[in-house]
Amino acid sequence: MSIPAFTVVIPARLASTRLPNKPLADIGGHPMIVRVAERAHASSARRTVVATDAAAVAEACAAHGVEAVITRADHPSGTDRLAEVATLLGLADDDIVVNVQGDEPLIDPNLIDEVALYLAAHPDCAIATAAHPLDDVAEVFNPNVVKVVCDNLGRALYFSRAPIPWARDAWTAVPTQPAASATVPLPAMPVLRHIGLYAYRAGFLRRFPTLAVAPIEQTEALEQLRAMWHGERIGVLVTAAAPAPGVDTQADLERVRALWAGSVAQEGP
Numbered sequence: 001m002s003i004p005a006f007t008v009v010i011p012a013r014l015a016s017t018r019l020p021n022k023p024l025a026d027i028g029g030h031p032m033i034v035r036v037a038e039r040a041h042a043s044s045a046r047r048t049v050v051a052t053d054a055a056a057v058a059e060a061c062a063a064h065g066v067e068a069v070i071t072r073a074d075h076p077s078g079t080d081r082l083a084e085v086a087t088l089l090g091l092a093d094d095d096i097v098v099n100v101q102g103d104e105p106l107i108d109p110n111l112i113d114e115v116a117l118y119l120a121a122h123p124d125c126a127i128a129t130a131a132h133p134l135d136d137v138a139e140v141f142n143p144n145v146v147k148v149v150c151d152n153l154g155r156a157l158y159f160s161r162a163p164i165p166w167a168r169d170a171w172t173a174v175p176t177q178p179a180a181s182a183t184v185p186l187p188a189m190p191v192l193r194h195i196g197l198y199a200y201r202a203g204f205l206r207r208f209p210t211l212a213v214a215p216i217e218q219t220e221a222l223e224q225l226r227a228m229w230h231g232e233r234i235g236v237l238v239t240a241a242a243p244a245p246g247v248d249t250q251a252d253l254e255r256v257r258a259l260w261a262g263s264v265a266q267e268g269p
Helices: 032-041 055-063 078-088 109-120 202-210 215-220 224-229 250-267
Strands: 006-012 047-052 068-070 096-099 127-133 147-150 156-160 192-201 234-238
Touching: 006 032, 006 078, 032 047, 032 055, 032 109, 047 055, 047 078, 055 068, 078 096, 078 202, 096 109, 096 202, 109 127, 109 192, 109 234, 127 147, 127 224, 147 234, 156 224, 156 234, 192 202, 202 224, 215 224, 224 234
Parallel strands: 006 047, 006 096, 047 068, 127 234
Antiparallel strands: 096 192, 127 192, 147 156, 147 192
């Protein structure tokens, strides 16, 4: 199956509690949001659009030839922001929209294509996303690392910040948050870390803001659970390797700057 036509939308809010003005942080002479858009441009997307509520972000995009739209500032979630963009762009209900996070300047363009293709190949799903097996038990027990369990057709059964599936026999005596020095075996069944990359059908995006907030969504603080609560299916593309790191903190930013500089050096003049 060939890669379908799709649009990449990159939400970018200027406000950030851990890293102020994050979309405008410099990476190799360009704002981070521009670096993310460059990665999206390297995919098969027919169009790449930054969605922001900040004029400064839109101006930075315009200065580097990146299309941007101004959205409302009162959206309760990133998916709500995407829903507005789907309407602003006049997308048809069957059009595919890939949500690339604005703090992923090293995202693999091939992964963007693969998630779009996965959704196109699974018409029973309203959403497609990605995951990879964890090989570090500390990440399994880290509530900031979201895990997903899938059925035999690759559809999500549940997303959680807790260690799922729980390895009863291996972890009977393990506390819910073992000390860093604890020796905890990985279960025989792979634990999948959710990768925050989504493909949606535009029709579902427009319907999402009309869905009532779900109790499990509020409990886990994971908005994708709202779709599942209301009976929508989420297809999960499982990849072998972890994606390149994103940027949440100043330390993350410094690491990504170093990785970006290293990749440029390898490419040469």
